[in-house]
Amino acid sequence: MKEIKIALLGFGTVGQGVYELLQKNKRHLGEKLGLEFNIKKILVRDKAKKRESQAPDELLTTDFKEILEDKEISIICELMGGVEPAKTYILSALDKGKLVVTANKAVLAEAGAEIFELAEKKRIFLGFEASVGGGIPVIKTLREALIGNQIERVTGIINGTTNYILTRMLEQNLSFEKALEEAQNKGYAEADPSLDLRGIDSAHKISILASLAFGFYIPYNKVYVEGLDEVDLMDLQFSRDFGYIVKLIAEARKIKNQIEIRVHPALLPENHILTSVRFNYNAILIRGDFVGDILLYGLGAGKEPTASAVVGDIVSSAEYLFAKNHPLIPYPKREEKESFIRPIEEGVFKYYFRFSAVDRPGVLSKIAGVLGKYGISIASVVQIGRQKRKGAVPIVMLTHETKEEKVISALKEIDTLDIVKGKTKRLRILD
Amino acid sequence: MKEIKIALLGFGTVGQGVYELLQKNKRHLGEKLGLEFNIKKILVRDKAKKRESQAPDELLTTDFKEILEDKEISIICELMGGVEPAKTYILSALDKGKLVVTANKAVLAEAGAEIFELAEKKRIFLGFEASVGGGIPVIKTLREALIGNQIERVTGIINGTTNYILTRMLEQNLSFEKALEEAQNKGYAEADPSLDLRGIDSAHKISILASLAFGFYIPYNKVYVEGLDEVDLMDLQFSRDFGYIVKLIAEARKIKNQIEIRVHPALLPENHILTSVRFNYNAILIRGDFVGDILLYGLGAGKEPTASAVVGDIVSSAEYLFAKNHPLIPYPKREEKESFIRPIEEGVFKYYFRFSAVDRPGVLSKIAGVLGKYGISIASVVQIGRQKRKGAVPIVMLTHETKEEKVISALKEIDTLDIVKGKTKRLRILD
Numbered sequence: 001m002k003e004i005k006i007a008l009l010g011f012g013t014v015g016q017g018v019y020e021l022l023q024k025n026k027r028h029l030g031e032k033l034g035l036e037f038n039i040k041k042i043l044v045r046d047k048a049k050k051r052e053s054q055a056p057d058e059l060l061t062t063d064f065k066e067i068l069e070d071k072e073i074s075i076i077c078e079l080m081g082g083v084e085p086a087k088t089y090i091l092s093a094l095d096k097g098k099l100v101v102t103a104n105k106a107v108l109a110e111a112g113a114e115i116f117e118l119a120e121k122k123r124i125f126l127g128f129e130a131s132v133g134g135g136i137p138v139i140k141t142l143r144e145a146l147i148g149n150q151i152e153r154v155t156g157i158i159n160g161t162t163n164y165i166l167t168r169m170l171e172q173n174l175s176f177e178k179a180l181e182e183a184q185n186k187g188y189a190e191a192d193p194s195l196d197l198r199g200i201d202s203a204h205k206i207s208i209l210a211s212l213a214f215g216f217y218i219p220y221n222k223v224y225v226e227g228l229d230e231v232d233l234m235d236l237q238f239s240r241d242f243g244y245i246v247k248l249i250a251e252a253r254k255i256k257n258q259i260e261i262r263v264h265p266a267l268l269p270e271n272h273i274l275t276s277v278r279f280n281y282n283a284i285l286i287r288g289d290f291v292g293d294i295l296l297y298g299l300g301a302g303k304e305p306t307a308s309a310v311v312g313d314i315v316s317s318a319e320y321l322f323a324k325n326h327p328l329i330p331y332p333k334r335e336e337k338e339s340f341i342r343p344i345e346e347g348v349f350k351y352y353f354r355f356s357a358v359d360r361p362g363v364l365s366k367i368a369g370v371l372g373k374y375g376i377s378i379a380s381v382v383q384i385g386r387q388k389r390k391g392a393v394p395i396v397m398l399t400h401e402t403k404e405e406k407v408i409s410a411l412k413e414i415d416t417l418d419i420v421k422g423k424t425k426r427l428r429i430l431d
Numbered sequence: 432m433k434e435i436k437i438a439l440l441g442f443g444t445v446g447q448g449v450y451e452l453l454q455k456n457k458r459h460l461g462e463k464l465g466l467e468f469n470i471k472k473i474l475v476r477d478k479a480k481k482r483e484s485q486a487p488d489e490l491l492t493t494d495f496k497e498i499l500e501d502k503e504i505s506i507i508c509e510l511m512g513g514v515e516p517a518k519t520y521i522l523s524a525l526d527k528g529k530l531v532v533t534a535n536k537a538v539l540a541e542a543g544a545e546i547f548e549l550a551e552k553k554r555i556f557l558g559f560e561a562s563v564g565g566g567i568p569v570i571k572t573l574r575e576a577l578i579g580n581q582i583e584r585v586t587g588i589i590n591g592t593t594n595y596i597l598t599r600m601l602e603q604n605l606s607f608e609k610a611l612e613e614a615q616n617k618g619y620a621e622a623d624p625s626l627d628l629r630g631i632d633s634a635h636k637i638s639i640l641a642s643l644a645f646g647f648y649i650p651y652n653k654v655y656v657e658g659l660d661e662v663d664l665m666d667l668q669f670s671r672d673f674g675y676i677v678k679l680i681a682e683a684r685k686i687k688n689q690i691e692i693r694v695h696p697a698l699l700p701e702n703h704i705l706t707s708v709r710f711n712y713n714a715i716l717i718r719g720d721f722v723g724d725i726l727l728y729g730l731g732a733g734k735e736p737t738a739s740a741v742v743g744d745i746v747s748s749a750e751y752l753f754a755k756n757h758p759l760i761p762y763p764k765r766e767e768k769e770s771f772i773r774p775i776e777e778g779v780f781k782y783y784f785r786f787s788a789v790d791r792p793g794v795l796s797k798i799a800g801v802l803g804k805y806g807i808s809i810a811s812v813v814q815i816g817r818q819k820r821k822g823a824v825p826i827v828m829l830t831h832e833t834k835e836e837k838v839i840s841a842l843k844e845i846d847t848l849d850i851v852k853g854k855t856k857r858l859r860i861l862d
Contacts, residue, residue: 017721021579021721024720025579025580025581025720025721028581029578029579031646032578032646032760032761033578033759033760033761035759129576134722135577135719135721135722135723135725136725137568137571137572137575137576137577137725140568140571140572140575140576141568141571141572144568144571144743144746144747145560145568145571145740145743146566146568146739146743147460147463147464147742147743147746148452148456148460148738148739148741148742148743148745148746149456149739150456150459215462215463273707273728276704276707283726288566288739289455289456289735290448290452290456290566290735290736290738290739290742291565291566291729291730291735291736291739291740292566292729292730292733292735292736293729293730294566294567294568294727294728294729294730295714295726295727295728295729296725296726296727296728297704297725297726297727297728298722298723298724298725298726299722299723299724299725302723304720304721304722304723305721305722305723307579307721308577308579308580308719308721308722309576309722310579311578311579311721312575312576312577312578312579314579315575315578315579315759315760316575318759319756319758319759319760322756322759323754323756325750325753325754325756327750328464328466328746328749328750328753329463329464329746329750330463330464
């Protein structure tokens with residue numbers, strides 16, 4: 001049986017998952033492929049650290065050079081996360097002619113231009129299935145299966161933490177804080193969940209998906225991002241009364257020659273397929289000109305699903321390794337034009353507004369007057385009678401389609417009215 | 432730009448879809464891959480036939496040999512359907528060293544052993560993404576992305592016609608006949624829909640999926656098949672009252688060293704992800720030991736989605752062609768053991784029964800008595816008061832888990848009781 005020697009960079013959750021998979025399914029892979037995948041080295045910061053999965057001592061090293069210079073190692077799996085030193089390691093490995101598999105969304109979303117360019121230049125396979133959606137084969141689908149299509153849109157729920165929180169809030173009437181606490185207790189949210197809650201994790205991922213969908217690299221800093229700050233339990237409930245479910249959506253779509261790319265909470269009609277994505281599950285809906293809409297759904301994170309994706313890429317690597325071949329399908333190219341991203345102000349959406357207004361006659365007409373001035377047309381409105389919240393009552397409104405810049409101006413004006421108490425909540429509606 | 436010459440066998444819906452895709456997206460593919468895919472020949476039965484898409488006359492031929500002997504043609508796409516002459520053409524093409532792409536589930540489900548064996552022996556790429564689930568990348572996912580996993584189960588709604596009918600029946604209270612007529616008018620059901628309604632189309636497809644999932648070839652004739660015959664609108668409604676949705680399910684799962692593989696209508700709990708698959712959409716739920724559950728969803732048939740899958744495979748072919756390389760991952764092998772399929776009688780399920788009984792005291796106790804004799808334990812029961820159906824009333828019952836052979840014996844006995852009018856309806860419940 002042929003042997004392939006691998007190195008892992010990092011031995012945290014994902015690294016241990018890969019180690020366990022290659023051990024548990026060694027015979028399965030051997031019988032299927034006639035290949036033996038052996039981990040020869042694992043880069044760690046601290047050899048003595050206690051881990052759930054213990055690898056033999058002689059595998060562990062703290063010296064990346066030892067791995068890089070080892071001619072027997074042909075595939076390097078970067079499973080550390082973060083931009084540096086991951087970026088330097090990936091570039092060095094590619095430069096040295098090693099095949100690279102990475103599970104690192106941040107490094108691709110922030111330094112993908114250089115990494116993709118070097119992989120292309122050196123004609124080396126670079127696998128990154130595990131960087132988005134855990135074990136969901138979304139990278140392979142966008143890169144390979146849908147290659148015949150012009151992709152029109154990618155819409156995803158690609159952060160399990162926030163989806164878990166939104167699901168539990170709505171279904172159990174939990175406050176945001178309570179739901180977050182629960183997510184942390186279940187291990188679905190990290191001790192510092194801010195990358196998830198602020199939408200940054202989703203933005204990293206949609207940057208990668210959009211780069212594949214549209215063929216050129218769209219770095220993370222081009223993504224318009226809103227997190228869950230705008231969402232109260234009350235907004236989830238009002239939305240449901242109107243027939244909508246609120247999800248944290250990452251979306252990229254082509255509009256003429258521009259790409260609109262954004263992450264924000266959005267109202268989806270309750271029969272939308274993405275509303276059936278609950279708890280910590282992820283899903284990505286892709287629209288191509290021939291395939292129509294396809295959806296990929298599964299656990300978007302976690303030790304085992306991520307290991308599944310990494311090993312899928314290791315096997316792809318092996319194929320290129322033996323054939324001394326390079327993928328026919330190119331990696332996303334660097335875009336020269338600066339104007340290819342559509343500013344959020346030019347976006348056209350329907351909106352959900354929740355005004356906090358004093359409970360007094362004429363309030364609605366004042367608000368509606370400002371909206372009318374900006375050409376924003378109201379589709380439906382609910383004014384709730386006085387509640388316990390000292391003097392302020394919620395007025396909830398859905399609009400017809402309107403340009404974001406008008407909404408920004410109108411709300412700015414409305415929020416200065418003396419009848420309005422507190423900042424108006426504003427969510428986009430996607431159909 | 433490098434040119435790749437292709438032949439199409441068949442110029443029906445799928446053939447025309449592929450032709451249109453390669454025309455519409457020629458520039459897109461050229462820019463992306465630096466390749467030009469040109470259709471050089473199209474095998475048709477009748478050159479003069481009027482078609483929606485007209486190809487230039489000089490492309491059409493009625494002689495397969497002309498294609499087979501053409502050294503410029505490197506990829507042959509079999510898009511005719513049916514077992515023969517498709518099988519002969521595929522085998523001849525592989526034998527000649529041509530790369531083959533097929534959209535034909537029947538030929539793979541019935542003659543896959545020979546076809547896969549020859550592709551393996553000649554070390555030639557054979558693409559068959561379009562054979563199951565239209566544009567849904569389920570073949571690539573099972574073969575490549577999930578290669579690291581031991582697959583435990585594949586569960587699908589893989590026939591759009593029957594799913595459309597079941598959706599409309601339940602949601603609009605339509606009779607089976609009415610829903611079928613509607614499906615035919617919409618083009619979702621063929622003039623002769625019997626392959627779909629009898630579950631044979633689903634059986635072809637689950638045969639292919641199971642072969643990939645479990646690594647050895649499981650021909651269609653090993654699949655236990657029931658169609659929609661057992662399903663009345665009344666059963667869909669009663670099921671919903673119990674919190675279940677009825678779908679035509681194709682499932683293959685590994686139980687110890689055996690494979691259980693079957694197609695039949697089944698009750699799914701209403702929060703099961705597959706119940707959100709409505710109308711003519713398809714979805715496949717795959718469970719692997721590391722990836723957990725993943726779901727792939729989309730249009731499972733139709734001109735454009737199927738063309739998307741065929742062209743995906745054409746591009747994969749091109750990669751192998753240039754590398755003069757063979758896929759590392761093998762095609763399903765012929766299984767030597769005869770005993771690897773678990774007989775349906777040994778299956779263990781929960782059941783839904785609907786008895787048609789006379790409306791008289793003591794009836795329920797008699798039926799329950801027979802069930803008890805066979806060790807079948809009742810989970811819940813609903814007896815509906817007299818209706819218009821002269822004398823017979825429905826008694827609906829859900830059972831706990833029990834072995835299928837017991838159910839067969841018990842129902843045989845119950846259906847001979849003089850208090851029972853007509854054959855008992857029996858559906859399996861999947862959780």
